[in-house]
Amino acid sequence: MFNLLSPAQQDPILSLSVAFREDPREEKMDLGIGVYKDSQGATPIMQAVKSAQQILADTQVTKSYVGLAGSEGFNQAMTDLLLKGTAGYSRSAAVQTPGASGALRMLGDLMFLAKPITTVWISNPSYVNHKPVMEAAGLTVKFYPYFNAETKTVDADAMLDALAAAGPDDVVLLHGCCHNPTGADIRAEHWQAIAALAQKNGFIPFVDIAYQGFGSGLEEDAYGVRLLSDSVEEMLIATSCSKNFGLYRERTGAAIVIGKNAKEAVNAKGRILQLARSTYTMPPDHGAAIVETILSSDALTQEWKTELDVMRNRIVTLRDGLSAALAERCGDNRFDFIKQHKGMFSMLGMSQDQVSRLKDEFGIYAVGDSRINIAGLTESRIDYLADALMTVAK
Numbered sequence: 001m002f003n004l005l006s007p008a009q010q011d012p013i014l015s016l017s018v019a020f021r022e023d024p025r026e027e028k029m030d031l032g033i034g035v036y037k038d039s040q041g042a043t044p045i046m047q048a049v050k051s052a053q054q055i056l057a058d059t060q061v062t063k064s065y066v067g068l069a070g071s072e073g074f075n076q077a078m079t080d081l082l083l084k085g086t087a088g089y090s091r092s093a094a095v096q097t098p099g100a101s102g103a104l105r106m107l108g109d110l111m112f113l114a115k116p117i118t119t120v121w122i123s124n125p126s127y128v129n130h131k132p133v134m135e136a137a138g139l140t141v142k143f144y145p146y147f148n149a150e151t152k153t154v155d156a157d158a159m160l161d162a163l164a165a166a167g168p169d170d171v172v173l174l175h176g177c178c179h180n181p182t183g184a185d186i187r188a189e190h191w192q193a194i195a196a197l198a199q200k201n202g203f204i205p206f207v208d209i210a211y212q213g214f215g216s217g218l219e220e221d222a223y224g225v226r227l228l229s230d231s232v233e234e235m236l237i238a239t240s241c242s243k244n245f246g247l248y249r250e251r252t253g254a255a256i257v258i259g260k261n262a263k264e265a266v267n268a269k270g271r272i273l274q275l276a277r278s279t280y281t282m283p284p285d286h287g288a289a290i291v292e293t294i295l296s297s298d299a300l301t302q303e304w305k306t307e308l309d310v311m312r313n314r315i316v317t318l319r320d321g322l323s324a325a326l327a328e329r330c331g332d333n334r335f336d337f338i339k340q341h342k343g344m345f346s347m348l349g350m351s352q353d354q355v356s357r358l359k360d361e362f363g364i365y366a367v368g369d370s371r372i373n374i375a376g377l378t379e380s381r382i383d384y385l386a387d388a389l390m391t392v393a394k
Contacts, residue, residue: 013128013367020365028363029381031372034180034344035248036311041378046246048304052293056286066285068273070096074288077295078239078254082209082222088229088258093269095255095276096283100210100240101129103255107206107236108137109275110257110268111171120206121163121172123147125347125369127180127208130173144172147182149349152337154179156190163194168202171236176209177221178343181371185215185342191224195231205232210240213308214315214375215342218244233260241291243344244308250287311375315344318377325386330393344375354392362388 016032035043069075075094083089097103111118120134123146134141145158166172174194179185186194198205207225215221228235237256242248255272259265276282294300319339326335338346350358350370358364364385366372377385 011128016365016367019359023363023365025363027384028365029377029385030365031374031376031385032365032367033376034243034373036243036246036315036344036375037378039314039378039380043248044246046304046307048294048300048307049246049290051300051303052290055293056289060289063285065282068095068276068282069269070283071285071288071292073296074252074292075254077292078241079256081218081295082212082225082237082239082256083229083258086226086229088232088235091260091262091265092229092256092258093262093265094257095269095272096288097238097253097255097276098280098283099242099251100208100238100253101133102251102280102283103238103240103253104130104133104208105137105279106255106272106275107238107257108134108139109279110272111236112138113271113275114268115169117169119170121166121170121203123159123173123175123179125181126173127175127210130208134173142170146179147184147347152182152184152341152347152349154184154186154190156187156193160190160193160197163197163203164201166197166201166203170203171206172198172203173206173208174224176207176212176225176237177215178211178345180210180343181345181347181367181369183341183343183346183374184337186224188223191227194224195228198228198232204234204236206236206238208238210238211243211343212239213244213305214312214344217312218305218308229258232258234258241287245287245291245294245304247287247290250290251284252287252291315375318374318379318382319346321379321382322374322377322386325382326389329386329390338374341374344373345371346374347371348389350392357392358388361392364388 020030038044079094119140119142121142121144122130124143131141144162145155148155205228212221235258239254241252257268294304323339348370355366
């Protein structure tokens with residue numbers, strides 16, 4: 001049997017981590033894998049998370065199964081965090097999933113079950129796992145223009161022109177904030193234009209919001225998803241707690257469906273649970289229990305929000321520092337886009353050869369499309385990175 005298998009292609013991001021670990025150079029720098037690091041280069045456990053873990057250790061009395069939907073308290077808390085106060089809130093239903101990737105797959109399977117002819121429109125470029133997950137669910141994938149490589153901003157006119165062709169058999173996948181891999185986010189007026197197109201043409205918005213709180217703030221980062229929830233009859237949402245709660249290895253996410261009415265949303269949730277039963281059956285509990293504990297406590301919620309603000313503001317400071325260091329070296333503003341981008345990532349617009357030179361000559365690991373993780377940078381290494389970028393950019 002196994003001799004019939006061809007070798008698997010390496011994951012373009014996860015394979016970087018392996019190469020980085022095997023690199024003996026002391027000056028090496030991992031800007032590939034998308035995790036937040038502090039000033040010491042460590043990915044910390046938030047204090048609110050530590051406190052919640054202690055509460056759970058003291059109060060949990062069983063490790064029995066929770067159920068196909070995971071923790072309903074967690075599901076409600078995540079729905080509140082994203083949608084409370086919107087028109088779609090009362091006709092939404094949520095399912096806990098193994099991370100946002102689990103949510104993407106469950107929602108992809110749901111779309112195929114409901115309408116196999118569905119085409120999912122994905123931004124060009126997009127998160128590396130969007131296309132394979134949607135295709136694995138049996139769906140057709142189509143790309144819409146998103147990033148202007150010259151200006152390093154969203155090409156809004158091209159995006160909206162393309163989405164004007166999407167119709168009732170289409171689902172448009174959008175990044176809620178902190179676009180991965182580019183760092184260039186949709187502005188409020190363009191969210192409004194997308195909502196108008198969805199209303200006019202009948203396509204369903206699908207928002208992947210994995211970085212809420214890492215861009216402009218918890219409330220600000222939810223602008224697009226809330227606007228759409230107020231504007232459309234049906235909607236899909238995948239959300240993650242990996243970044244804003246620092247729960248990467250706990251695989252904590254949720255799939256949320258907004259239906260035309262509450263009955264349709266509950267029916268969709270039931271079908272997701274049926275799909276989950278034949279896939280992973282039940283999601284892991286620990287991360288969801290931590291999030292539920294934090295969000296059910298006013299004191300822990302405030303502590304978490306304060307810590308999240310510190311993380312976000314530090315990323316902004318790193319962006320400003322790197323942009324200034326590059327401006328000092330090149331004498332112009334060509335790298336100002338770095339401080340204008342949001343969240344963890346920026347795409348530098350460098351060639352594959354230049355990215356390879358960063359790794360080979362300086363031990364700096366970036367994704368092949370020149371995406372770097374700003375949140376993986378430390379303050380003490382800004383000058384080293386700026387010197388390396390200027391060297392390979394010549």
